[in-house]
Amino acid sequence: METNLTPSSAPDRPASPWLEKLGPGVITGAADDDPSGIATYSQAGAAFGYNILWTVLLTYPLMVAIQIISARIGRVSGHGLATNIRHHYPVSLLYGAVVLLLVANTINIAADLTAMGAAVNLVAGGPTRIYTIGLAVFSLGLQVFVPYKSYVRVLKWLTLALFAYVGVVFAVKIPWMTVAARTVFPHPSWSSVYLTTVVAVFGTTISPYLFFWQASQEVEELQAAHGQRPLRTAPRQAVANLRRIGSDTRVGMAFSNLIAFFIILTTAATLHAHNVTDIQTSSQAASALKPIAGQFAFLLFSLGIIGTGLLALPVLAGSAAYAMAGAFRWKNSLELAPRLAKRFYGIIVLATLVGLALGFTSIDPIKALFWSAVINGVTSVPIMVLTMKMASHADVMGKFTIPGSLRAVGWLATVVMGVAVTAMFVLLVIH
Template sequence: MTDGAPPATPNPPGAVKQPTRPKLSEVLGPGLITGASDDDPSGIATYSQAGAQFGYDLGWVMLFSYPLMCAIQEISARIGRVTGRGIAGNLRLHYAKPVVFGLVALLLIANTINLGADLGAMAAAVGLVIGGPHLLYVALFALLSVGLEVFVRYSRYVAVLKWLTLSLFTYVGVALVVHIPWAHVAYRMVVPHPVWSAAYLTVIVAIFGTTISPYLFFWQAGEEVEDVKERPGARPLTRAPDQAAAEFQRIRWDTYIGMAVSNVVALFIILTTAATLNAHGVTDIQTSAQAAEALRPVAGPLVFTVFALGIIGTGLLALPVLAGSAAYAVGEAVGAHVGLARKPSRAKLFNGVIVAATLVGAFLNFTPLDPIKALFWTAVINGVVAVPIMAMIVLLGSRTDVMGDFVLPRGLKTIGWVTTVVMALAAAGMFATM
């Protein structure tokens, strides 16, 4: 048995037709969107702070975290594709309901705060570029995101999200405009020079909390389930084992490329802010908009404008992932119909969570509670939630009563457990440095 899959039979009945060499556009999907959404405006703020405060000293974290991200996201995708159910749907069947409901409730709270922070950052970016009323932009972005997610056909909406991933490459372009000592960067990435201070450890913990976050697990698994429903002839692998080899190969490449895009873009943001802000003594960055504004006097109006527009593009990509992952988790936890491909009337709770989470997040910007400052508590919640969810995901992927013949290969399971331990240490570090 290879990769947990039985040998394929020639032209089995009901099989999904797979080209010998699938096009890249056919391979890229849930993994690419998941990875790209990881670089949301809140993540941009974290990476900007890393570069501004510590220069080129934290690039190694992006290299180190890459295989960990790939492992946990591939495991999540496999669970969705094999079982035909998302993460919360499988947790509901195999773990105590109070535990599942508690974790899902914390995820919903964290995602809602994150939505508010991202909406605020996007509005601030628009204000920096063209001026105008901040709160109006918050409301417009919220309504646009909800409208697209609820009312646009799933296949078209996913295509839009794929194109939005291109907005991330604005940060690659920005990094190529400023002067970066590439030889020094490469050396520091493979030979780290850690600074054993609370501030250094805090930023490392923040990066791990940004790159390996619970909402990403739920989203990628949920999107695999959506693809099973949308693609003619596709079925959960427990019922169509002949499809396994091609599907696992697609998931692997989709995930590896998606996570690579995420980490490369994050690295370029760190390098850009290191070469500009850190080099000019600007070391305290709290928001992505503040990072863009700080770039204007030291890097010029072009870099400032491109950086700010990138915040808007990445925000438009991240909003549906944050709201959608919360909706998948809540809907599956209670056994309700879920899915972006379903008509709103057929998935009322699912779409209700999308609307409520987005609008409540937007409303936070109209209150004295600053959602960007509340991101601290999002990090705390994610630190608490991520470790048990990751442990349960790896255990689910290892159970034959869940995965049938497609339990996780030993290597993938090992890296999954290593990732869980690293995140446990990161959570402990977060509490130690609070």
């Protein structure tokens, strides 16, 4: 029997410990619960209590499907979403999408950095702006100067910050029977404010930057692993890798939605129950928790904002950089030295520094986040349509086009997002 296999024909890798298989999916899911997302979930829980929890259950299967599909495109083709779109569709479509993505991500970075600086101030006191600058510089240093193989370990550890929100739930009194009843049988108000909140939760949970990030991270993992090749050219590697993508993404998105559920639950059981219904930022939610739920809950909530921000910043800046690099054919990889991918790292630096600067202007962060959500909504639906078409096309996927069940849920997610975006614009017109 031949034992010297060429890299392109290498068989499936030996089974590794379960936790080692978790990577892009878990990081992507955890990054979805960034400080801006925490603010959205806090607003939802404070305003509508347990009657908004059902949204998190609905988004889970939709989020899993579109993220698995994005990851498959990266692993099968060996290219990120932007490169694949450029190869198979008019570049004008791609250029418009990536510019909108860069704008939306930069606004999100601004909001996240501001929230992180405010959270450090809540916990330790002192100059909020200095904290914000320090966190931006620290995050940039990790992204630019730490190679991918080491950096991805940092990101995996940062996902543990989200367990702070699990701890908060157990630090407050929860009427679990009422929670279960309202989650399955909610009492929605169907007012314009309620519908806007539902749209915001959907837009926060299913965002275009997550599609670009996870597909590109699969390419990074592929390049970092010895003997691995795109599945189109190495079909013997398909079984293990597609199984890993499925389990990794399901766990990651479950993690993301569970934390979102706990944030809504915490603010519903504390703030909403005490008629504190107007929450604008994540740090405001943390402050409001202190007199109601106590010092421990306040600390956990605040520290969670800082940890999740450190996880989300590289995903926001990195996904924009991957998209721009794919659109304009730049070298791109977090494993490359900065001098070998200057324009790729330039976008990461630019998005972070512009986001930092925006936080020091008179721009209303709440309005900025609102328009960021609008831009994300505008961008997400066409990107999801193109992603679904690519994943179903043999020119991109070879014999690894997505199966019928995954295709059905992926298109359902696309339709749901389309309805959510349409509802958002109808509400804008009404108001």
